Amino acid sequence: MITHILSDIEGTTTAIAFVHRSLFPYAASALEDFLAQHGDDPEVAAILAEVPGDKLATLRGWMAADAKVTPLKALQGLIWQQGYADGALRGHLWPDVAASLRAWHARGLHLAIYSSGSEGAQRLLFRHSEAGDLEPLFEGFFDTRLGAKREAGSYARIAQAWAVAPSAILFLSDVAEELDAAREAGLATCQLVRAEDGTLASGRHPQAADFHAVNALLPA
Template identity: 85%
Template sequence: MSGGITHVLTDIEGTTTAIAFVHRSLFPYAASALEEFLARHGGEAEVAAVLAEVPGEDKLAQLRAWMAADAKVTPLKALQGLIWREGYEAGALKGHLWPDVPAALRGWRARGLHLAIYSSGSEEAQRLLVRHSEAGDLEPIFDGFFDTRLGMKREAASYAAIARAWGAAPENILFLSDVAEELDAAREAGLATCQLVRAEDGTKASGRHPEAADFQEVTALLPA
């Protein structure tokens, strides 16, 4: 695998970041701030454009329903990203990264590898997490941030679209995720894959992909 890898595409939740951070910190923060945020910013162009994509007359009720279902829908993810932006900029939130992640990412970049993120969270949310991470601002080391606007994460076409947008051959991209079905789709599109099996998150190995317990183990799969 290692000889041809020039690009590393990584998931966030369960891969670079604890699932608990997303579900116990980010999601509750957005849910508690939703009504006040809409009251203050609902008339602004950026927020109004997102709300225009929410179906029905009772936008708040639809957003609450999506939140309760953890729906992977672009308008909800975009709005959550805007709410989190306020939280990060106010210092109320700091982006969690597993301790092995920052050093590995910096090391891969120093070796000339290209890095990008693909998450169901919005591009805005991705940028905020790495910009305001506990390890400092990591945003500059990434080439790109891909979200569900390119397609859903369990569809092979999404990974083909990312390769085209990134200007890379699929076989030169290594995709890192804890979710086997996402890795299945990436492999179908021609990408190399590795499942992160973090004991702290209770991830179960699928047996269908190379595995790593952390990013230090991923390094062994990459070119020296």
């Protein structure tokens, strides 16, 4: 029986356009000023120590390629933190998401996020969401430090961290290959097929048009 729900962000809780048209451009435009102001901060310096070669050029290259590398994601998270604090950014959620998350939490279901964005960036999006502060609804925020999203071992580690059988976890994502890996690890799966994002149904997993439709896969 499903007792835990693990959710992706981009294309699942949040429009792909928000990430690519708001978050990524904001981080790119603020990068040089942020490094000039905070490059010597211990947290930032530790991140930069993991960036090879010309720091700025490497970071720009990673941004252009949308590389899923931990130093970039960590740095973007710090830049977005500043943007959220300044009020320049607000976390986008599809209209069905906040109400569903609150209802699932009230039913006693355990909630967590697994995204390629850093844990810090995940927390910021939900803390500063358009629907208010949703961060307290979640028990965990998992990122690429745990492993790649298309590798079954990552999902096995999440089940271990949650101290629950993989079969008790329902993973929600728009990406079929991520769902394939989760299913290989023993998780239940559901593909979010949001028309607004142009998601194509894989046919390999149960699917839902929004979070309301996910309820059909949950215990009564």
